[in-house]
Amino acid sequence: MHILASKLSKTILILLVGGALAACSAPDETETAISTDAPAFNTSLDVTAIMNLVLEPASDILWDSGGWVLDASGYEELYPTTDEGWDYVRAQAAVVVESGNMLALPGRAEDNDAWMIYAEGLSEAGVLAMEAAASHNEEDFFQAGAQLYSVCTACHQAYNPDILDRFDDED
Numbered sequence: 001m002h003i004l005a006s007k008l009s010k011t012i013l014i015l016l017v018g019g020a021l022a023a024c025s026a027p028d029e030t031e032t033a034i035s036t037d038a039p040a041f042n043t044s045l046d047v048t049a050i051m052n053l054v055l056e057p058a059s060d061i062l063w064d065s066g067g068w069v070l071d072a073s074g075y076e077e078l079y080p081t082t083d084e085g086w087d088y089v090r091a092q093a094a095v096v097v098e099s100g101n102m103l104a105l106p107g108r109a110e111d112n113d114a115w116m117i118y119a120e121g122l123s124e125a126g127v128l129a130m131e132a133a134a135s136h137n138e139e140d141f142f143q144a145g146a147q148l149y150s151v152c153t154a155c156h157q158a159y160n161p162d163i164l165d166r167f168d169d170e171d
């Protein structure tokens with residue numbers, strides 16, 4: 001009789017805990033339902049606009065600020081030569097970091113799979129470029145630019161091979 005009573009009280013305890021958990025999770029479900037109804041982000045700029053107006057201008061500045069060019073007057077170094085110059089390219093790299101997040105927003109992301117990996121890759125390359133700019137490290141800055149370029153082309157190849165051709169033509 002004693003054993004039965006203690007088993008019974010255990011069962012009641014489990015039921016009580018279960019009930020308490022159910023009560024706790026109920027408000028969460030309501031919150032989720034509310035937040036998916038409300039538009040949390042302004043995504044009126046589509047992916048094409050993000051590319052043309054945000055990501056490409058910032059990336060072009062990064063690529064134009066790394067490496068060397070050979071012209072009539074010989075080799076010209078493209079890297080910034082002043083603190084202000086490095087600060088400026090670091091700010092452009094920050095735009096690239098955040099562009100990764102912009103592309104990952106619901107309403108812009110084309111899927112929850114490879115697209116997200118490429119978007120994250122943009123941010124990662126941008127962070128590397130920011131770090132290299134902060135330490136004025138030319139070699140690391142150049143490598144970050146190369147990594148960035150490979151993310152652009154990989155995503156275009158996966159999602160819009162026509163863009164890949166046009167994008168390469170423009171260089």
Ligand code: HEC
Nearest residue numbers: 047048051056059103115118119151152155156159160163
């Ligand atoms: C997460 C995927 C993704 C990444 C990463 C990405 N793009 Fe794009 N990009 C696209 C898609 C998709 C389009 C085609 C958009 C459309 O439908 O017009 C595009 C189009 C473009 C276009 C052509 C826009 C037009 O007018 O048609 C340019 C330029 C461009 N991207 C530049 C870049 C550059 C530069 C980078 C890297 C710094 C980059 N993109 C990285 C997905 C990506």
